[in-house]
Amino acid sequence: MAGESVQGLELGSVPTVNTGSTTSAAPTIHAPGLDDLPLQPDLEQWRRLAAARANALPWPLPTDEAWRRTDPRLFELDSMPVHARLSRRTELHEHPWDSFFDAVVELDGHGWAVRDRSGVVDPARLWIAPLEEVLRKDPALGSNFTGLSWPEVPWERHEWTALAHTTAALVVWVAPAQRFERGVFIRIRRPEGSLYCPWVLVRVEHLSVLHLVLSVEGRGDARYVENLWWSVGAAGQLRLARLQFGEGAASMQYLRGRVERDASLDLVSAQLGERAVRSNLAVDLAGPGAQARLGGAALVTGERHLDQRTLQVHSAADTTSDLRFKVAVQDQGRSVYRGTVAALRGAVRISGYQRNNNLLLSPGARADSLPGLRIDADDLTCTHGATVGQIDPDELFYLRARGIPEAQARRLILEGFFEEITSRVAMPDLREGLRRTLEQDLSA
Amino acid sequence: MNIAPLLEIEQLHAGVAGKEILRGLDLQIYPGEIHALMGPNGSGKSTLSNVLMGHPAYEVTHGTIRFLGRNLLELPPEERARAGLFLAFQYPVAIPGVTVARFMKAAVEAVRGREQVRAAALLHEMRETARWLEMEESFLNRAINEGFSGGEKKRMEIFQMLLLRPRLIVLDETDSGLDVDALKIVARGVHRALGPDTGVLLITHYERILNHIPPHKVHILLEGRIVKSGGPELVAEIERRGYDWLRESAAATS
Numbered sequence A: 001m002a003g004e005s006v007q008g009l010e011l012g013s014v015p016t017v018n019t020g021s022t023t024s025a026a027p028t029i030h031a032p033g034l035d036d037l038p039l040q041p042d043l044e045q046w047r048r049l050a051a052a053r054a055n056a057l058p059w060p061l062p063t064d065e066a067w068r069r070t071d072p073r074l075f076e077l078d079s080m081p082v083h084a085r086l087s088r089r090t091e092l093h094e095h096p097w098d099s100f101f102d103a104v105v106e107l108d109g110h111g112w113a114v115r116d117r118s119g120v121v122d123p124a125r126l127w128i129a130p131l132e133e134v135l136r137k138d139p140a141l142g143s144n145f146t147g148l149s150w151p152e153v154p155w156e157r158h159e160w161t162a163l164a165h166t167t168a169a170l171v172v173w174v175a176p177a178q179r180f181e182r183g184v185f186i187r188i189r190r191p192e193g194s195l196y197c198p199w200v201l202v203r204v205e206h207l208s209v210l211h212l213v214l215s216v217e218g219r220g221d222a223r224y225v226e227n228l229w230w231s232v233g234a235a236g237q238l239r240l241a242r243l244q245f246g247e248g249a250a251s252m253q254y255l256r257g258r259v260e261r262d263a264s265l266d267l268v269s270a271q272l273g274e275r276a277v278r279s280n281l282a283v284d285l286a287g288p289g290a291q292a293r294l295g296g297a298a299l300v301t302g303e304r305h306l307d308q309r310t311l312q313v314h315s316a317a318d319t320t321s322d323l324r325f326k327v328a329v330q331d332q333g334r335s336v337y338r339g340t341v342a343a344l345r346g347a348v349r350i351s352g353y354q355r356n357n358n359l360l361l362s363p364g365a366r367a368d369s370l371p372g373l374r375i376d377a378d379d380l381t382c383t384h385g386a387t388v389g390q391i392d393p394d395e396l397f398y399l400r401a402r403g404i405p406e407a408q409a410r411r412l413i414l415e416g417f418f419e420e421i422t423s424r425v426a427m428p429d430l431r432e433g434l435r436r437t438l439e440q441d442l443s444a
Numbered sequence B: 001m002n003i004a005p006l007l008e009i010e011q012l013h014a015g016v017a018g019k020e021i022l023r024g025l026d027l028q029i030y031p032g033e034i035h036a037l038m039g040p041n042g043s044g045k046s047t048l049s050n051v052l053m054g055h056p057a058y059e060v061t062h063g064t065i066r067f068l069g070r071n072l073l074e075l076p077p078e079e080r081a082r083a084g085l086f087l088a089f090q091y092p093v094a095i096p097g098v099t100v101a102r103f104m105k106a107a108v109e110a111v112r113g114r115e116q117v118r119a120a121a122l123l124h125e126m127r128e129t130a131r132w133l134e135m136e137e138s139f140l141n142r143a144i145n146e147g148f149s150g151g152e153k154k155r156m157e158i159f160q161m162l163l164l165r166p167r168l169i170v171l172d173e174t175d176s177g178l179d180v181d182a183l184k185i186v187a188r189g190v191h192r193a194l195g196p197d198t199g200v201l202l203i204t205h206y207e208r209i210l211n212h213i214p215p216h217k218v219h220i221l222l223e224g225r226i227v228k229s230g231g232p233e234l235v236a237e238i239e240r241r242g243y244d245w246l247r248e249s250a251a252a253t254s
C-alpha cells in the first residue's frame, strides 16, 4: 500500500535528488490521512471526526515553509459563513456544452441535480448519488479512497474543514467494463458570500472508461474548497478535464487520486479564474503499468494569485507519468508552482516526467517554479525542468513581419504556448471552447 | 517615362546594441529589377534586411528609407508587410504550437484585408502552393518551422512569400544550405512572384542562385557601405578574387 512505503521518503521542501540512500531517519511530520480515518456509512460521525482533525491542526502562518510564497491570509475560511448542505432538486440550468455528455450534474447555491441525457444513469452502470447513499448501499466502496496520503501533500486544515462542512458529497461510480466516452459533465456554480465545499468521489471500476469534465464558475467573493478524489481500477481509463473559471473568490482544490494496474489517468486542468487559487494535485501510480498524463494550462491576470502543487507518486514498477504545466502571467499576477516526482522503493523501470513553463507577459508579473524529484528506487528515468521567460522578441518580430499586428501576434504565440495542453482535450467542441476562452481572456 | 523607385535608401546609418554596422548605405531599386547584394560575413547584409523590415532591436541613427514613396522608418513591421515588403529570413524562427495554416490565415487576412479572404478558398490556395513547392500538405498542420530541416525552413519562407504577394522581396541567403533541387524550386517560386511591378533584393554568397535568378545589378557591401556596384560580371569577379581587393580600394576612397 502506498501509505506504508511512503514512510521511507525524506521530507523537506527544497527539491532534492536522492538516489538510493535510506532516509527513514529523517524527521517526519505525519499528517493523518484517510488511512486512519476510513470513510464509513455513518458519515455524520465521520464528519465530526474530520472536524476534530481540522481543529487539531493550526492554520498556516505566512512564515511556514509551504506558505512562504502564498499568503495564507488569502484563504482564511472562517471569514465567511458555512454554506447550507445542498439537497437534491429536479430542475437544471441549460448550458451549451450539455449536449456533448451522457449525464450532467449541476451544483449551485440552492441544490444539486442530475440530468440523465442518454438513459445511462443507473446504480448498475453509471451511479451518480450522494456519498451517504452510496456508502449505505455499498460500504466497501469507501475503501477505494484510502491511502491517498503522502508526506509531500500533508492533509491541511482547510481540507479537513471542507470535508467536515461539505456542501454536497457526490459519487460518480462506473461499473466494470463500461464505456462512457461522452461521459459526465459536473458543473459547479458556486454562490457568493459563503464557504462552499463540494466533494466529488470518482471510482472507475476495472476495464471501464469514463470521460469527466468538471467546471467551476461564479461571481463575487466566496471561499471555495473542493475535494476531488478518484480511483481508477485495473485497466480502466479516466479522462478528466477540470476547468476553473470564476471571478473574485479564494479557491482551494484538493485533487487526490490513484491509478491501479494498467489503468490510466488523462487529466487536463485549466486555471482561468478566481482571485486566489491554491490547487493541490496528487496522483499515485499504484499498480504496475499504471499511467498518468497531466496537463495544466493557467492564465493569471490582474492581481490574481495562483499556487499550484503537484505530486506524482510512483509506488509500483513500470509506471509512467508525464506532467506539463504551463502558466502565463500578466499584469501584476503571481504564479507559484511546486512539483515533485517521487519514486518509491521497488518502483523500478518507471518513467517520470515533469515540466513547468512560465511565460511572463508584463513587467509586473511574477512566477516562481520549484520542480523536484525524490527518488528511492533504481533503474528509472525521471526528468524535470522549469522555465520562466518572456515572449521571444524574434518570434514576435517574425509574425509582425508577415503583417500580423503586435497584439494579435502576442495572442497567437500565447495560444501556441498553451496548444500542447489544449490539444489534449478529447472533445472537439470543448477543446475549441477552451481555446476561445483562453483567447478572450488574453485579449481582455 | 518617369518611373518612381520601389525602394530608395539614402545615407543609411544603423546599428544594434550600440554598435554602428551600416555606415552610409545608398541603394535604389526600381520596379521589375533584381538586385543582388553580396559581401563578406559580418558586413551588414542581415542588418540591412532587419532594418528594412523594422526589427525593434535595430536603431537607425541617420538617413532615410522610402518604400513606394512612403517613409518606411515611420511604420511598424506589420505595416511594412502590409505595404508590400517581404523578408525571407536568413534564420527563420520556430513558433511552438502555432500551425502554418493558422499563422498564414492571420497573415493573409492582415495583408490582403479580412474582407478579401474566404477561409475555404485560402485553404485551397495554401494547399495548391504547398504542392507547387513540392512540400507535403501536412506541413500546413505543423507548428511553424518547428523541427523543420534547414531547407524546409527556406522553402517555407518562399511559401509565405507566394501567399503574401509582395512588391519588394528581400531574400536573405535563402539559397544557403539548399540542395540542387530545392534551389531550383526556390528560384521557380521567386520567378512566380515576379512581375513588372515587383523588385527583388537577393542577398547571397553564391553565384549558383544568380544563375537561376539573373540580377540586373550587383552590389558589394563592405563594412556597412556599398563599395562597388556593377552588372552580373561582378559576381564572377568576386568568385575569382574574393573581397580583399575591394577592401583596399574602399580604404583608398574613404
Ligand SMILES: Nc1ncnc2c1ncn2[C@@H]1O[C@H](COP(=O)(O)OP(=O)(O)OP(=O)(O)O)[C@@H](O)[C@H]1O
Pocket (backbone or CB within 6 Å): B016, B017, B019, B021, B039, B040, B041, B042, B043, B044, B045, B046, B047, B048, B090
Ligand atoms: N544583436 C547584435 N548584437 C551585437 N552585434 C550584432 C548583433 N547583430 C549583428 N551584430 C553584428 O553586426 C555585424 C553585421 O552582422 P550581419 O548579420 O548584418 O552580417 P551579415 O553580412 O548578414 O553576415 P553573414 O554573411 O554571416 O550572414 C556582425 O559583426 C555582427 O556580429
Ligand SMILES: [Mg+2]
Pocket (backbone or CB within 6 Å): B045, B046, B047, B090, B172, B173
Ligand atoms: Mg546575414
